[in-house]
Each structure stands twice: as structure tokens, then as C-alpha cells.
Amino acid sequence: MIKSEIVKQIYAVSHLVGSFQLRSGRISSEYFDKYQFEANPSLLDAVVKQMVNLIPSNTEVLAGLELGAISIVTLLSHYSGLPTAFVRKEAKKYGTSRLAEGAQINNRKVLIVEDVVTSGGQIIISAHQLRELGAEIDYALCVIDREEGAVDKLLAEGITLLSLLKRRDFPT
Template sequence: MKTELAKQIYEVAHLTGQFTLRSGQVSHEYFDKYLFESDPEVLRKIAEQLMSIIPEGTEILAGLEMGGIPIATALSLHSQIPAAFVRKKAKEYGTCKLAEGTDIKGKQVCIIEDVITTGGQVLLSAADLKQSGAIVRDAICVIERNLEGRRKLEESGIRVHALFTMEELIEASLP
């Protein structure tokens, strides 16, 4: 079932054509993570598989803006663990909150992200969440793109729990 899901994610999100990457380089392949996050059937299967890697003691699932939010929501529905939605920067009006939804202060918060590549945004958000009173020791991602991100996060005290590596997705897509 997990291998079939890996294949399905790759088939839904792997695009071919001509794409300009963030770096400015041009590529003939692109992996559009929002395509698997917006597919209700794939998202349901992802949440079902992620259930087994939620760290024990998790009290809040903190979905990072933008890609972690649909995953945290689906996982919250399956696990019945409340969710919070974490902005890259606290809004400057209304409640001025960094994390919307369930109160995170003093709670065991597990960061939810779609793809971890360098770990940079997870590190920034973890620091912000800790400053807001959360206890952050774990991050879950659907796809671990490379080991650099894991290494940086683990060096800072955050355990990474990945459903798939990019290599596993590619391997599952091969005939």
C-alpha cells in the first residue's frame, strides 16, 4: 500500500515541460507538491500513512504555511489531534498571532511540512513556536528531499519523521 501511494504521489505531482526553478535554472522536470496536497484521495491516503509516525505525546499538529496546512488538517481529522496553522510571520493585525487555531503554549507540538529540503523553514518556525511557548522536538514531512535538511534539524534537536524520500518516490514510479 505504501509503495502504491509513493507511485501515486509521483504520478500526480511529477510534471515535464520547461520550468524556471527558484534558482533561475531551467529544468525539464518539476515536482509540484500542491498537486498531491489538493487531491482528496491522495491526501486521505497520506494522512492514513502518517498516522503511524506521529510521535507519542504529540498534543498539537502544527502545519506550516502553506504546504503543511492541508496535511496537518487531514492528519488532524484522522488522528483527532488538534491542529494549529503556522504563519511564516505573525500577522500585524487582529490577534497578531503566529500560530492560528489551537493554543500551543506549553504543548508538545509536532511540526507538519509537505517537503523538507534544507530544513530552513522548519528551523525558523520551530524557533518562533518555541518563543511562543510551544515544546517542539519533532517534525513530520511527506517527502524528505535530501539528507541535508534532516542533518540540520537533528543538530538543532528536532527529530525528522518522513513518510518518503524523493528517491523512494522515483523508484516507485519505475516500471
């Protein structure tokens, strides 16, 4: 599927208009309901196939942030052959008590994988937690960058934000 068709389909299935409180606390008149494009197998497949080309060449592990990025990172792992860490917002309180499940991240080049990025706040929180666990994080990769300041905020943390799509790619 070509990129313009992906844009068209994502907009059709996931773009909502209304009043939405975002993770950052901001109020927005629009919302990309990522679960709608993730629930569509052919669209998810097309999105992830394009994201494979954006993975930095020195990446050793993919790290998908719960919940929305888990389906994306799983398919990205399938197409890239890279192992995956599934990253919780909080460490599990029983069993292995892990924040990052799956692949080992200690001393490895880890690419954070996200769905929709607004302020970049969630990536920063998770990057701090993963770095505490020994991960080396220079990049994050998302499906949609809403272009609300995340690129600069992340750069200040030493993280380059790569995105398949930007807000400007969609209709206004």
C-alpha cells in the same frame, strides 16, 4: 492504498522536471508540486492515513506550516484527534496578530507538520518562532524528505525529522 501506490501516484501528479528555484535559494532540476497531490482527495487521504502512524506518542498539538502543510495538518488532526495550530510565516498584522492560529502551543509538545522538506530551513525558522511562543518541539513530520541535508541540520536544532517518503523512494 499501499505505500508503493502512493509513491506512484504522487510521482505521476506532482513530479516536475525543469529548472526551479527553491525556497532555500537552491536551483533544482526537479520539483514536487505538493499542491497537485493535496488537491487530489483520495491521494491526500491515503497520504495522511499513513502519516498518522508516524506521530510520536507524546504529541499534544500538530502545527502545520502555511501554505502547503495546512491541508495535510487539517486531515491529520481529523484522523489523529489531536488539535491543530495553523502556523503563518509572519504574524498577521491585524486582528489577533497571531503567528500560530488555532490550538494553544504554550508548554505543549508540538509536532511540526510539513509537505516537502529540502534544506530544513523553513522548519528551523518556524521552530524558533514557535519555541519563542513556548512550544516544546522535538519532532517534525513531512510527506517527502528530498534528502538534501535536512535530517542533520534539524538534529543540530534538537529536532528529529520523520518522513513518510524519501527522495530515494521515487524513480531517479
